[in-house]
Amino acid sequence: MLKNFTFTKMEKKIQIRRKGFMGRIIPIVLIAVLFSVTFQSCQKDESILNAAPGGQLKSASISTVSQSSSISTVLITNLISKINGYVTKGELQSGIANALVSKLKNVIKSVDKGNEKPAMNQLQAVINQVDGLVGSDTIDTTIGNGIIFDIRALAGENPTYTDPRDGKVYKTIKIGDQIWMAENLAYLPSVNSLILSGTKPYYYVNGYWGTNTADAKATDNYKTYGVLYNWPAAKTASPEGWHLPSDAEWTQLANYLIDNGYGVYKDIYIAKALAATTSWWGSRINATIGYDLSSNNSSGFTALPGGGLLGHALIRPGQAGFWWSATESTASTAWSRTLRYVKATLIRSTQDEYKDKWMGFSVRCIRN
Template structure:
């Protein structure tokens, strides 16, 4: 238990730091209440203990559980990010302190199953530096173009992919990154094995003019790396076992994966 007293010397937002000793239990949540004297109000805040994270274990972000997978020395989300408030596909996402997402065909259930679609600047939270945290949880970041290349080279069985090459690359990296079968992917879902555990899904995209395209046929994923006014992305396709690398307009809405900031030992 804990009790103490103190005085705030100013109004507005004030940071309160709590220190503890001992070993808390995983999943433990401790609640603390601060009550002001006189006519002041009451505020309650909590500290949650989530334990030490191990890649391959799920974690909670924004009320949703995400699976993770270690691929080489990288730890990736094994699901498309689905965070934020749905906005209509006809409108651009805006810098308004609210994370906004598109759901394919403006159907919320598509976000639940395939993840949200994000314009590049919204994903980056209006920063511009490569490897930014953006809309990823703390301790994770938006993969840079070269981090996607590292992933491709690790999962491609028979080809060394030149990181600066474009269009379709490698031999079977796309198939090894795609979820197998046709539960989510259109037939034939060529070469799909998901041997990597990445479980790439075909969330389609929101075109820069506001329409939705390629649902169940393509999964396109942003990088945090730019070229001119555009940004690099990766694409998986239902009829191809390779990975596509090219650039997209920042106003396009694509899927997002996060990669852990600390390299897996």
């Protein structure tokens, strides 16, 4: 009995030791397995971020997506409304307006039938007619040149626009059914250092602290990035025939790019399609603006990182760009859009940041 008892006791000790050993080894094995799975998952995530162009995912280089040059019937309809508006205001004879409108409606019919080449010829005929009317002083020069500009723009020619207030020449770009300036607005009637207001218009040049407009215009930041405006100034800064885009118009731009394949990796990653190929800081994160700048700007929008004035602090050029919309959020705030060098999306301002009307942001004008 003693032997049996001793054996049983020893057996229990061995079993206890085995359990202790297994109790220690099982957690170690589980930790190793979990680490292996996590490591493989991390490798997978890293491979997605750093996938080479041409893989199964959408490449960061989307040069195959070209800007559509097709005629926009929406913009033709807008032009017809403008022409009728000139008649209403007594600025254009109804007979001339009716003739132009009739020809433009024929262009719409040609486009709807898929006959784009004849439509282009019809548009050229309208341009020739308006040009002749301007030359004979039958139509106001500003109105005539505006009609010609709109026709060239809606046909996808991306004509330049000269601001009559200061002679500044701007590139333009047709994106979907919108005509945008392809540069930040640089209209600078006055310049302020750090006077802040959400009710009175103020104009700033990033990095310039004086009040002399000539000196401000001589700076590299002005020449490259244009002017920073508080919201009251932004609302009235656009030249005639242009306006500060609404929140809805910014959304329309984003949706067009998303719906037409400009996104990188994901449809909503359209920041690279909007951003310029120069001036942005570099990034190692694929699909972001700063990753391979040469693959940016497939839309032709050419967004530059002009920085911004946020209180008494400046966001330096290179890392971000901020642009106002014309749409108020509250009595003291308005919606804006932001691009950052380490981000892949066009960011709409949140409820509590980048919206205060006294902040200094860039302006991108859109055609009326």
